[in-house]
Amino acid sequence: MSFTLSPVTPGFVAEVGDIDLAQPLPQEDFALLRQAFTRYAVLVFPGQVLTPAQHLAFSGLWGPVEKERTLDPKATPARLSGEFADISNLSAEGRIWGESSRQRMYKAGNRLWHTDSSFKRLPSLCSLLYATTVVPIGGHTEFADQRAAYDALPEAMKARLQGLVAEHWIVHSRRRSGFEEFNEDEMKRLPPVPQVLVRTLPDSGRKSLFVASHAGRILGMPDAEGRALIDELIAHVTQRQFVYTHRWRPNELVMWDNRCTMHRGTEYDDLRWVREMRRVTISDVANTCEQEGVACAA
Ligand SMILES: [Fe+2]
Secondary structure: OOOEEEEOOOOOEEEEEOOOOOOOOOHHHHHHHHHHHHHHOEEEEOOOOOOHHHHHHHHHOOOOEOOOOOOOOOOOOOOOOOOOEEOOOEOOOOOEOOOOOHHHHHHHHHHOOEOOOOOOOOOEEEEEEEEEEOOOOOOOEEEEEHHHHHHOOOHHHHHHHOOOEEEEOHHHHHHHHOOOOOOHHHHHHOOOEEEEOEEEOOOOOOEEEOOOOOEEEEOOOOHHHHHHHHHHHHHHHOOHHHEEEEOOOOOEEEEEEOOOEEEEEOOOOOOOOOOEEEEEEEEOOOOHHHHHOOOOOO
16 A cells, blocks of 8 residues: 555544545555545545646546536536536635625535535535635534444334435525525426435445435425434434544545535635635435335335
């Protein structure tokens, strides 16, 4: 192994050193990196200087890159497009965004616990977020381990959850953060989708919860009961013992497994400091119901 792996927690987060992601990765190293990703779910790569093309090339090793952004670019002109999600606080012109800008209102939802793209029928395998400019105070990213949280559930709850399907919809999470104004194009492209509540990860064989703020109800359950169960599970997963707080350094790439983690951004003074980050999102192989062999009509 030519790179160095340094666990930050025993089984959830590790730092990877002695590696240059700007260079093509030997196949044996990528195989070892994949093993590390299977074990840890969050990998941190400090000290990386990457062009967008290099970021994209490394990301593409993990699977198909998502190309469609959530917001309609006509309603919200973006600084980045296509394969890159802009996780900065900059407008299309590269200046700090306006206080009541649509981007800012929409991205407030990233402060809720979520997993990227679970509101898409084909959800995400992983995200690779690269930071060039970080803020001096706040602006951390917290990650929660949904595998460890599943393992810690009482057996009766595990039995109750087996085979349940939640409805994930971007509108559910955005309503909670105060963003209500999706336009017709966005509503059409982003209908509610089904995702199982418990999934099995094919590479490790481990089971994981799969909840997020995008989940609004549970199919076949009264709305209030489903909502209460989702809230209870999110509260369970985000207990301190399952959470790691990442404090960003400039020129750092962090990748995480969207199949078995949740994350959220913590607050920072986004009208004062510039934060510049871009994310590439990799698609999973199939909808989770399909992966689990659970029939869902929705
Ligand atoms: Fe996210």
